[in-house]
Amino acid sequence: MSETGACGGGDTWRDPLLAGALFAIDPAGLRGIVLRARSGPAREAFLSWLTRLLPEATPLRRVPIGVPDSRLLGGLDLTETLRLGRPVAERGLLAESDGGIILLAMAERLEPAAAARIAATLDTAEVSIERDGLALKAPARFGVVALDEGASDDERAPAALTDRLGFLVDLSELALRDFIELPWTAADIAAARARLGAVDIDAAMIAHLNAAAMALGVESLRALLLAAQSARAAAALGGRTQVSTADAACAAALVLAPRAQTSPAAGDPPQAPDQDDGDSDAPPDSDGESVDPSAEDLVVEAARAAVPPGMMERLQRASSGARGSGGKSGGFKRAGLRGRPADVVEGAPKDGQRLNVIETLRAAAPWRLLRGGAGAGGEGRLPIERQDFRVTRVKQRAQTVTIFAVDASGSSALNRLAEAKGAVELLLAECYVRRDEVALLAFRGESAELLLPPTRSLLRAKRSLADMPGGGATPLADGIAAAVRLAEAEKRKGRSPFIVLMTDGAANISAGGKAAGRKRAKEDALDAARLARAAGLEAALIDISPRPQPDAERLAAEMNARYLPLPFADASALARAVRRPPLARLTG
Amino acid sequence: MPTAFPFTAIVGQEELKLAIVCAAVDPTIGGVLVFGDRGAGKSTAVRALAALLPPIRTVEGCRYGCDPSGAELCPACRARKAAGGLKTRLSPTPVVDLPLGATQDRLVGALDLEKALTLGQKSFEPGLICRAHRGFLYIDEVNLLEDHLVDLLIDVAASGENLVEREGLSLRHPARFVLIGSGNPEEGELRPQLLDRFGLMVEVKTPSDVKSRVEAVRRREAFDRDREGFAALWRKEERRLRAKIIGARKRLAAVEAPDAAIEWAARLCMRLGADGLRGELTLIRAARAIAALEGSLSVAEKHLRQIAPAALRHRLRRNPLDESGSTRRVERAMSELPAAA
Numbered sequence: 001m002s003e004t005g006a007c008g009g010g011d012t013w014r015d016p017l018l019a020g021a022l023f024a025i026d027p028a029g030l031r032g033i034v035l036r037a038r039s040g041p042a043r044e045a046f047l048s049w050l051t052r053l054l055p056e057a058t059p060l061r062r063v064p065i066g067v068p069d070s071r072l073l074g075g076l077d078l079t080e081t082l083r084l085g086r087p088v089a090e091r092g093l094l095a096e097s098d099g100g101i102i103l104l105a106m107a108e109r110l111e112p113a114a115a116a117r118i119a120a121t122l123d124t125a126e127v128s129i130e131r132d133g134l135a136l137k138a139p140a141r142f143g144v145v146a147l148d149e150g151a152s153d154d155e156r157a158p159a160a161l162t163d164r165l166g167f168l169v170d171l172s173e174l175a176l177r178d179f180i181e182l183p184w185t186a187a188d189i190a191a192a193r194a195r196l197g198a199v200d201i202d203a204a205m206i207a208h209l210n211a212a213a214m215a216l217g218v219e220s221l222r223a224l225l226l227a228a229q230s231a232r233a234a235a236a237l238g239g240r241t242q243v244s245t246a247d248a249a250c251a252a253a254l255v256l257a258p259r260a261q262t263s264p265a266a267g268d269p270p271q272a273p274d275q276d277d278g279d280s281d282a283p284p285d286s287d288g289e290s291v292d293p294s295a296e297d298l299v300v301e302a303a304r305a306a307v308p309p310g311m312m313e314r315l316q317r318a319s320s321g322a323r324g325s326g327g328k329s330g331g332f333k334r335a336g337l338r339g340r341p342a343d344v345v346e347g348a349p350k351d352g353q354r355l356n357v358i359e360t361l362r363a364a365a366p367w368r369l370l371r372g373g374a375g376a377g378g379e380g381r382l383p384i385e386r387q388d389f390r391v392t393r394v395k396q397r398a399q400t401v402t403i404f405a406v407d408a409s410g411s412s413a414l415n416r417l418a419e420a421k422g423a424v425e426l427l428l429a430e431c432y433v434r435r436d437e438v439a440l441l442a443f444r445g446e447s448a449e450l451l452l453p454p455t456r457s458l459l460r461a462k463r464s465l466a467d468m469p470g471g472g473a474t475p476l477a478d479g480i481a482a483a484v485r486l487a488e489a490e491k492r493k494g495r496s497p498f499i500v501l502m503t504d505g506a507a508n509i510s511a512g513g514k515a516a517g518r519k520r521a522k523e524d525a526l527d528a529a530r531l532a533r534a535a536g537l538e539a540a541l542i543d544i545s546p547r548p549q550p551d552a553e554r555l556a557a558e559m560n561a562r563y564l565p566l567p568f569a570d571a572s573a574l575a576r577a578v579r580r581p582p583l584a585r586l587t588g
Numbered sequence: 589m590p591t592a593f594p595f596t597a598i599v600g601q602e603e604l605k606l607a608i609v610c611a612a613v614d615p616t617i618g619g620v621l622v623f624g625d626r627g628a629g630k631s632t633a634v635r636a637l638a639a640l641l642p643p644i645r646t647v648e649g650c651r652y653g654c655d656p657s658g659a660e661l662c663p664a665c666r667a668r669k670a671a672g673g674l675k676t677r678l679s680p681t682p683v684v685d686l687p688l689g690a691t692q693d694r695l696v697g698a699l700d701l702e703k704a705l706t707l708g709q710k711s712f713e714p715g716l717i718c719r720a721h722r723g724f725l726y727i728d729e730v731n732l733l734e735d736h737l738v739d740l741l742i743d744v745a746a747s748g749e750n751l752v753e754r755e756g757l758s759l760r761h762p763a764r765f766v767l768i769g770s771g772n773p774e775e776g777e778l779r780p781q782l783l784d785r786f787g788l789m790v791e792v793k794t795p796s797d798v799k800s801r802v803e804a805v806r807r808r809e810a811f812d813r814d815r816e817g818f819a820a821l822w823r824k825e826e827r828r829l830r831a832k833i834i835g836a837r838k839r840l841a842a843v844e845a846p847d848a849a850i851e852w853a854a855r856l857c858m859r860l861g862a863d864g865l866r867g868e869l870t871l872i873r874a875a876r877a878i879a880a881l882e883g884s885l886s887v888a889e890k891h892l893r894q895i896a897p898a899a900l901r902h903r904l905r906r907n908p909l910d911e912s913g914s915t916r917r918v919e920r921a922m923s924e925l926p927a928a929a
Contacts, residue, residue, distance in 0.1 A: 029812065069689040076701075087701045112775060116729045117688045123631065128687040130694035130716055133701040159774070163626045197813065206802045219794045222627035225805050229812075362693075365704035382705070459773045 013174055015306070017049055017182045019167040019254045022233040024053035025192045027101055027143025029229050030166035031122055034107065034157050036148040037171035043147070045179055046171060047103075050145070053189045059100030063093050065109050069131065072117060076132035078357060082382055087133065094118070095127045095138035102142055107157040108150035115158035118144065122164050132358050166226040168258035170308060184237070192236040199232045201243040208245070208296045212252040212303035217262030227255040245295040249302035257306035348389045359390035399495045400436040401454045405483035407503035407544070408442040409474035425461060437495075439486060440465065443479030445472035446513035450482070454490060473515065476507030477524035480559075484532045491537075498538045501561065504545035505552030522551065529558040540564055591815040594822035595636035596829055599804040600795045604633050606878070607788045607898050609829070611724075611766055612641055613836045613877040617870060618787030619745075619767035621730070621778070621902065628792040629804075630770040631728050634683075637768075639826055641681035642834045644722055648675035651714055652761040653682070653721045660748075660762040682723030684716050684765075688732065695737060696744075697752055712757055717741075717750055720765040730769030731776045738782055741767070745785050787870045788895070789902035791915060836880035843876045845887040852925065853892055859921045862903040871899040889927060896922060 023030050037043040051060065063072070070076075074092030081088045093102065094117075104110065104118070121127050127140045144165055148157045162168065209227045213219075231251035235243045349355045364384040438461065440452040452464045480501065487497035507521035511528070532539055539561035543552040548565035556563035598605065607620045622630045647654045652662040656676045661669065668674055686695070697715035704710065717725065725741075727733060733741075744750050750763040767785055771778070783789075795801055811818040853871045862868075875891040882891075901914040 073687075073689050081705070086706050113688070113732055116732050116775075120688055120728060124635075128685060130687055130690040132691060133693055133698060133713065135694060160626065160772070201809070203802055203806060206805050207798060210798055210801050210805075214798075219625070219796070220627045221629075221794055221801065221804055221808075224801060225808050228805055228809055362699055362701065362704070365699070365701060456776050457774050 013178060013180050015254060016046060016169045016171060019169050020050045021053055021184055021189060022230050023167060024050060024189050025233045025236060026196055028141040032144030032165035033167040033169050034146045034148050034162055034165050035169050038149055041176045042171045042174055045176055053186050059097055061093055061097045062103045062105060065106040073127055073129045076134060089134050089136055094121050094140045097142040098140045100142055102144050104144060104146045107146035107148045108155045110158055112158055115161045119160045119164055163220055163222050166230055166255055196236040198241050199235045201228050201232055205243050205248050208248050208299040209252055211296050212300045213256050215300050216256055216260040216303055218256050218259045223256060223259055227251045230255050245298050248299045252299050252303035253306035257303045260307045347391055349391045354392060356390045356392045360388050363390055364388040401490045401495050401497045402438050403483050403486055403497055403499045404440045405479050405499060405501045406442045407474060408444040408470045410471045441482055443475050446475055446509060448479045448482035473509045474507050475509035475513060476503060477511040477528045480525060480528035480532060484535060487537050488535055500540050502542045502544050505549045505555050525555060526558050529555050533560040591819050592635045593632050593811055594819055594826050595640055596825035597807050597822045598629055598633055600800045601629055601792055603898060604790045604792050607790045608633060608637055609833060610874045610877040612833050613880060614840055614873055615766045617873050619785060621786035621789040622770040622792060623773050624792030625794045626772055628794045630792055634726050634768050634770060638683040640830045640833055643678040644681050645676050646679050648677045652718055655722060662761045682720055684720040684725050686716055686725060686727045688729060696740060696750055712759060717744055717763045718761060721763050723765060725765045725767055727769045729771050731771040731778050738779060742781055742785060783902050788898040790898050832881060839880040843879045843885055845872050845876060849887040849892060852889055855925055856896060856921055860900060860904055862900050867900050867903045871896060874899050893922060
């Protein structure tokens with residue numbers, strides 16, 4: 001039996017593999033791993049290490065992206081139902097994975113709805129379905145390996161899932177040639193698994209873990225619980241029946257550190273992004289009755305040291321809003337198929353509509369005996385006639401993303417920003433009904449910055465708007481270009497973007513952030529505006545200078561944007577000005 | 589169903605527990621919406637509710653769970669009554685979970701597929717809102733619920749009756765249930781029409797003090813290792829709370845709301861500009877439930893104060909430029925009110 005040893009090695013394979021080993025001890029208890037890595041040999045090496053440690057014949061189900069509820073949760077098995085002439089239920093992937101592992105492909109693109117279904121199953125350890133005339137419950141205890149292939153920071157597995165899974169493992173910086181073997185075999189893991197039930201963790205040790213969580217700004221109680229469970233698994237692996245300080249330190253490094261929200265150096269203030277090498281000896285703030293302060297220091301220190309390098313910069317940059325995003329795109333459906341189901345109507349499918357098989361079957365079912373389709377014992381076929389056909393009508397709504405591009409430079413003054421914020425919030429307040437989203441980018445100094453990625457959440461908007469910076473020079477060209485880029489990205493996702501540019505039209509920074517004189521800056525801004533027109537983007541320009549400016553009007557003309565001089569615009573007037581009629585329509 | 593985490597073992601979250609217990613004492617309060625942080629125990633609290641509810645009397649053999657003493661009976665029960673009386677029996681108060689991905693036919697009920705397929709009969713198979721009649725319907729991740737299901741629920745919750753017109757079936761049955769919803773505001777806002785259906789709204793936060801965090805984790809950990817054993821430890825507490833709820837229910841009709849209390853509630857709502865009369869009504873009702881729980885027969889200001897944020901915070905007109913949250917606004921308004929005489 002080998003010791004778990006010190007954790008938090010940083011850029012080596014040790015921590016990921018150790019996390020895999022602990023997960024293999026108790027997949028259902030530790031819930032899972034978010035495995036951030038591109039598809040490739042490094043990920044394969046990790047997965048093969050994991051499968052080697054799991055008990056033989058552990059079911060390993062791969063759940064593809066976009067899997068329909070009928071496959072994920074289960075539903076009516078139509079083939080069998082028709083063949084046997086009685087309802088036959090089909091188990092879904094989640095129920096089939098009971099006692100095993102599910103591999104979630106492309107977790108960064110997982111729909112929030114699908115993530116919520118998996119999360120609910122993790123919470124209750126059973127799948128409950130109420131679909132297609134069936135009401136069933138099936139046990140489903142499994143571990144999840146979420147394969148997160150996200151490239152950028154805002155492409156991540158959904159937070160509803162991340163919060164529930166024990167380990168966040170990032171292999172993207174690791175190379176296969178550095179792969180090391182850890183000493184444990186499947187037999188060691190099995191022994192630890194057998195021992196796990198007898199392992200205890202005392203309150204003091206949980207308090208140490210809590211101190212580490214607080215020092216890193218990790219609030220979630222689930223994270224703390226998962227850390228406690230991991231510490232128990234580590235103790236079991238080390239052959240102990242009581243969680244030692246080293247076990248807790250190991251759990252803090254593996255479970256808590258990757259969730260760090262604040263700089264480990266400063267403790268509680270949320271924005272204190274100093275780099276810290278882990279040699280700070282400031283005592284962790286704990287108002288609890290810690291038994292052994294040195295043990296607590298050890299645990300907190302382990303967590304601090306294990307915070308991935310580069311993470312602090314990300315925390316520094318990212319507003320808190322970036323946390324919850326991810327997995328929103330995924331529209332590739334054809335017209336007439338996308339949208340929300342509105343109702344079911346009679347009629348044969350046309351124009352790419354889908355036949356609603358269940359409803360068609362239901363329509364046909366009562367007539368079966370009358371139409372002579374049934375044999376004596378209930379076998380035989382179900383005759384379906386044209387009049388039984390049912391199609392689902394979908395409510396299609398071109399989802400609007402309103403992109404505010406706000407001049408936050410010194411010339412536009414801070415009060416303008418306050419109004420823009422107010423307008424964004426007003427629009428968001430009615431967004432739920434219209435299913436629209438709002439994004440906000442500000443340009444000042446030398447560049448444009450996306451302060452609020454497209455969102456419908458008022459809460460997130462408020463958080464990221466709270467500290468919007470202001471002042472400095474006016475990089476108008478870059479601001480417009482950034483808005484156009486965002487608008488085009490949204491367009492590719494099948495949404496209709498709408499740019500609201502708030503500026504006085506005065507620029508003094510040219511494209512690329514160079515201070516090359518007003519004339520050049522103005523030309524660049526006009527070029528960027530033509531770009532917007534060429535892309536066929538809808539836009540409005542709100543002139544926020546005290547007196548309407550010819551420069552701004554010209555810019556609006558080049559952009560093919562509505563020009564709205566609103567020198568005294570307040571938040572509600574602004575919101576009114578950019579409001580457009582919703583684009584709902586029924587198809588089918 | 590696996591053993592649920594005991595309600596009384598939940599650490600902290602006093603407002604959440606109070607709101608749920610109030611709804612259990614007086615279902616006419618109109619449902620509870622629980623919004624807040626991930627992992628703060630929202631659904632744990634709701635799923636633990638079933639164990640606290642007293643049994644209800646239903647008509648023997650009635651598939652809609654009719655109340656034998658009530659005026660609303662389904663057609664079958666009306667026929668039974670006319671034919672010489674109703675046999676009754678005790679059944680547990682239903683707490684029905686609306687799982688994500690549920691389809692419309694299972695929510696409102698539809699043609700019984702089995703009977704249609706095997707016997708060629710048209711027969712109605714009641715849905716979840718039928719099962720929830722006289723009990724609770726719980727929707728986790730309520731802000732992710734499909735729009736057409738939301739519309740249905742709003743309609744049924746308003747009328748107290750489920751109207752089925754499907755596949756040539758045409759029938760109606762009483763469907764009165766208390767809606768309980770939970771969700772994380774980061775996943776999206778709730779539609780105002782649905783928001784309005786909830787009598788009380790609770791905001792839950794992850795506890796931040798060391799003691800309750802450690803205790804919460806210890807209990808959860810003990811529960812995960814031995815569900816039955818853990819539940820047994822809390823059985824006495826659970827029984828005590830259940831008895832308290834039953835006592836409060838009996839007392840409820842006798843609890844009075846004096847003029848001073850009603851006036852205080854009206855003043856508060858006026859000051860806050862809360863829309864409609866519903867806020868006041870809910871506030872008084874919930875305060876009566878609290879008085880009944882405390883064994884008091886008269887609503888006092890302290891009862892109102894205890895539940896005012898939950899009864900009013902989702903009824904305030906949104907003011908995006910006011911940075912302070914709605915809870916703060918209710919508290920501020922309360923502090924500015926003169927005491928009830």
